[in-house]
Amino acid sequence: MSQLQETQQTWRSGLRLPAIILMAGLVLFAPAFVGSYSLHAVVIAMIFLLPALGLNLLVGYTGLLSLAQGAFFGVGAYASALLSIHFNTPFYVNVVSAGLISGALALPLGIPALRLRATSFVMCTLGFIVIGQAISKNWISLTRGDMGLSSVPKPYFALGPWSFSVVSTAAYYYLALAVAGLAILAFYLIVRSPAGRNMIAIRENETLAEAVGIPTWTYKLIVFVLSAIFAGVGGSLYVHYLTVVSPLTFQMYYTTTILIIVLGGGVGTISGVVFGSILFVALSEFLRVAPEIRMIAYGICLLLIVFKFPKGFAPVIDKVWSALGGQRA
Amino acid sequence: MTMPAILKIEQISKSYGAVKAVSDVSLELQRGEILGLIGPNGSGKSTFFDCVTGLGTPDHGRVQLDGTDITGWPLNRIAREGRMLRSFQKTVVFSALDVEENLVIAGQMFAFDSTRATFGIGTETAAIVEELRIRARELIKLTGLWDVRHMPAGKLSGGQQKLIQFASMLMPKPKVILLDEPMAGINPKLIEQVVEAIRYANTQLGISFLIIEHNIDVVTSLCQRVIVLDQGQMLAQGTPQEIVINPLVREAYLGG
Numbered sequence: 001m002s003q004l005q006e007t008q009q010t011w012r013s014g015l016r017l018p019a020i021i022l023m024a025g026l027v028l029f030a031p032a033f034v035g036s037y038s039l040h041a042v043v044i045a046m047i048f049l050l051p052a053l054g055l056n057l058l059v060g061y062t063g064l065l066s067l068a069q070g071a072f073f074g075v076g077a078y079a080s081a082l083l084s085i086h087f088n089t090p091f092y093v094n095v096v097s098a099g100l101i102s103g104a105l106a107l108p109l110g111i112p113a114l115r116l117r118a119t120s121f122v123m124c125t126l127g128f129i130v131i132g133q134a135i136s137k138n139w140i141s142l143t144r145g146d147m148g149l150s151s152v153p154k155p156y157f158a159l160g161p162w163s164f165s166v167v168s169t170a171a172y173y174y175l176a177l178a179v180a181g182l183a184i185l186a187f188y189l190i191v192r193s194p195a196g197r198n199m200i201a202i203r204e205n206e207t208l209a210e211a212v213g214i215p216t217w218t219y220k221l222i223v224f225v226l227s228a229i230f231a232g233v234g235g236s237l238y239v240h241y242l243t244v245v246s247p248l249t250f251q252m253y254y255t256t257t258i259l260i261i262v263l264g265g266g267v268g269t270i271s272g273v274v275f276g277s278i279l280f281v282a283l284s285e286f287l288r289v290a291p292e293i294r295m296i297a298y299g300i301c302l303l304l305i306v307f308k309f310p311k312g313f314a315p316v317i318d319k320v321w322s323a324l325g326g327q328r329a
Numbered sequence: 330m331t332m333p334a335i336l337k338i339e340q341i342s343k344s345y346g347a348v349k350a351v352s353d354v355s356l357e358l359q360r361g362e363i364l365g366l367i368g369p370n371g372s373g374k375s376t377f378f379d380c381v382t383g384l385g386t387p388d389h390g391r392v393q394l395d396g397t398d399i400t401g402w403p404l405n406r407i408a409r410e411g412r413m414l415r416s417f418q419k420t421v422v423f424s425a426l427d428v429e430e431n432l433v434i435a436g437q438m439f440a441f442d443s444t445r446a447t448f449g450i451g452t453e454t455a456a457i458v459e460e461l462r463i464r465a466r467e468l469i470k471l472t473g474l475w476d477v478r479h480m481p482a483g484k485l486s487g488g489q490q491k492l493i494q495f496a497s498m499l500m501p502k503p504k505v506i507l508l509d510e511p512m513a514g515i516n517p518k519l520i521e522q523v524v525e526a527i528r529y530a531n532t533q534l535g536i537s538f539l540i541i542e543h544n545i546d547v548v549t550s551l552c553q554r555v556i557v558l559d560q561g562q563m564l565a566q567g568t569p570q571e572i573v574i575n576p577l578v579r580e581a582y583l584g585g
Contacts, residue, residue, distance in 0.1 A: 189450045190448070193450055194449070200423070200426065204426065205421050207404075207417070208421045210384075211405075211408055211414065213406075213439060216405065
């Protein structure tokens, strides 16, 4: 190794810490220098990260493709809206309840659905969205049908005599950041546990996983419920941010966005999905400047990404990371 | 008084539509025994294996493992609670994972007492995983896979994958192992290595074996007893020496 290369390597190896500090700084102080519209896009991205993490657990770790994430997202949104409208419950109660209600609903749906094999399972989860939409449209006494629920209160926190309401986009940014951070931590702990290793085993070869004693069906059910909890929490965050929810939440658009974040970002990785949620949601928001060609442009971008980065962005992120550490990527 | 058999299989039958794949096959595997199961292709050996290990359910019959009736248990439960493990005719590994991870996974459900415990995140969990890793490394050395232990299992040769599969089955300290054609498609040098590994597991670890194998030399050198299946029925049983000279077996399977 020449001296120059060596110097370069030592010079570059010191870049990881500054990169982390820079990123942390950007994340923490974003509201100070990012325009309000961009900040809004980032909030939406962080909200979509939640159902995407849940889907990643299913697709990326357990090898199950589900289209029901949008449905559980919608259930979480409605549950949260109804609770706060009818019972005036505080935000943290709504967000936890939304996760639990979505998870509880996933249990009876998962039991029969997970008996099915791959393609039939996908069809079955598609059915859940259709049913969700039908219920939200037609159970008018509860959901107000197509009108949807509006004036969902912005989150407020009450602790003894103090109360605090999250109204501005900047404040909501920090709230979403905290929830997204906790979700990433939870996700990380799940996939790094021995159970996470069993999930990968199921993805790799289900029969072999059975042969080494793994009760594959039980794991799949647990993961399906966990993924719904992630989606439900995301839905709650969504409805308290926009303050409205309607049957449109059960449209395929939401499910496809979640799917694109995971598949385009990097299946089975954390960094890829985080990056994917920012990129794809930001891209979609950015393209609103040209509404006539928005969806076409979005589609073309997707095609480019699929051909250019077939494994998502996770390998690119890994490369940058090793380069910053001074290793040759 | 003789010790009861570790595995007692009574009158297993299995049909696919009108085809009787296995009819009324019974056998007993004694403790510490290596029992061979031979027969022409399509004689029902693999179907019989599936029925015994829970990958399929028999139409009739009963399977008793170490005194417990395990008929109808699913594959994962027979492996986990019965400590009876099996290999597959077509070798399978967790392709994307390295050799060490393959072995760690193979030991997990035996090291943790419940599914819930596998979601643990504390130091106790980490200690159990570390123990599994140590055991995995011992077995990797034993099977001669040390140099490739960090390679993705799917990138290794068929023979090496057989060794991974075998080492994985030793992770939980099983009572019984059923091998479906362990020597198929591997080179003569590796055959020696696998034979030695089976012999070691049998004599040193006290594991009983039921082995489906076409290589008659391997069967003769390893097995104390051999059972011959033909068209789903038991044709003969005896020592390897008796079997190779049995005229019925020669006609149906060994040829001339």
